[in-house]
Amino acid sequence: MERLRASVGALLGILLTATISHQILGDTTELPFLIAPMGASAVLLFALPSSPLAQPWAILVGNSISAAVGVLSVTLLGSTPLAAAIAVAIATAAMFATRSLHPPGGAIALSAVIGGPAIHAQGFLFIISPVGINSLALLFLAIIFNNLTRHDYPHLPAERKNLHQTNDLLPGGRLGFASRDLDTVIKQYNEVLDISRDDLEFLFKQTQMHAYRRNFQQLTCADIMSRDTVSITYETSLEEAWNLLRKHKIKALPVIDDAHKVIGILTLIDFMKHANLDVYDEYEMKLRHLIQGAREATSGHIKVVGQIMTTSVFTAFADGHIVELVPLLSDAGMHHIPIVDENNHLIGMVTQSDLISGLYRAQLNGINSAPT
Structure with a gap:
């Protein structure tokens, strides 16, 4: 299926690029409205859209630099074997230097040298017509076609x-x-x-x-999560939330809406940030002022959880494999991950301790079930 997609893309890309270029450049037997290296560019853009060699910077800058190098070479050295070799070599070096390596660029540099009188007559206009027009048209079509066929282009780093x-x-x-x-x-x-x-x-x-x-x-998040979760809502007062953290000896509370969907998470860090505890003086007094001040109806004072909670909360699905939690609870520095069902409803919580316990049990089960 992927091979068919790439082939159809190349067909449409070259057909439409040729049509667009023909309309712009006109019908002439001297100057080609479509240069041969565009065929190689089409293979890259439609068959290998994730390749660094096929990205917009590569095709636009690589082709343009190569055309300029080719024109300069033929201007100084004439249409000779030496000029052809030097053009390809310098074009390759220039593409490396500008991080725009695009293999068809070498063919464009060569075409500028051996393309004949019509191309030679263009001089540095060869960079624009037909190279620039062909490259822009093909790139525009590649962006449309690849994204319509569910291939991100330009390609984003993973x-x-x-x-x-x-x-x-x-x-x-x-x-x-x-x-x-x-x-x-x-x-x-x-x-x-x-x-x-x-x-x-x-x-x-x-x-x-x-x-x-x-x-x-198949050890999933549902197998290791704590199901008896303590949650709060946007309107929960800071004092109530603080008391829940202390009562249950936990460090985070998921925040849910009326549909029981996770909309945020409240952690001890959130209290510390909003109490300005990065300044160590009067630590306890500042925290008490933040919590007790929520009782007052003073305008502008922080009163409820929703005003200090972290909204960019990370969640995991109950049927997700526990290995997916390892980078979250280690390198990402997280300590608590809310677990949701297929409707994004909160059904549990996984902590670092839950993960360690789950991995340990799985290892023990593997040892006990191993053949002797």
Whole structure:
């Protein structure tokens, strides 16, 4: 299916690019309205839209620089084998220097040298017509087609995308290797990669996550979460919330709406931030003033939980694998994660202690069930 999608994209991309360019440049036998390197650009843009070589910066800057280098080479050295070789070499170096490596750029530099009298007559206008017009048209069509076929383009680095379609973070850190480990290996590899460094790291971490899921089988968030949760609402007073934290000896309270959906979380840190406790003087007095002041009806005074809660709360689904919680409760520095059902209704809470206990039980079960 993906091969068919790429082929159809290349068909439409070249057809429409040629049509647009023909309308702009007119029907002439001397100057081509579509240059051959656009075929290679189409393969990259439609078959490999996530490749660094196919991104907008690469096609626009890479092709333009290469065209300029080619024109300069033929101007100084004529249409000679030496000019052709120098054009491709310098174009490649220039694309590396500007982080715009686009393989068809080498062909564009070569075309400027050996393309014939019509192209030579264009001089530096060759950068705009037909190179710039062809490149812009093909890029515009690639953006439309790729996104319509559910391929993000321009491609975003993996860590900027939320592939789980939940509020959790991407896997990271302590599942096996650190980012600096990958940087060291890439440096030692010393080759150009046709994949971004961030995407490569993401794939490795997803592979690790898959391996952990297999090793721990189907242990889900629902298996380890605390079901008897204590929750509050937006209108809960600060004093009541503080008393609940102290009574139950917990450090966070999920905030829910009337439909029992999570809209925020209140932690001890939220109290500390709004009591200005980054200044250590009169620590206890400031905290007492914040909490007791909520009883007063003074205008502008903080009175309820909703005024200080953290709204960007991370949640996890009950049927999600517990391995997905590891980066959240370790590298992301979280201590409590509300667990929701398919309707985003609060049904439990997982803490660092719950996760450690779950992983420990799973390990024990694996040992006890192992063949002797």
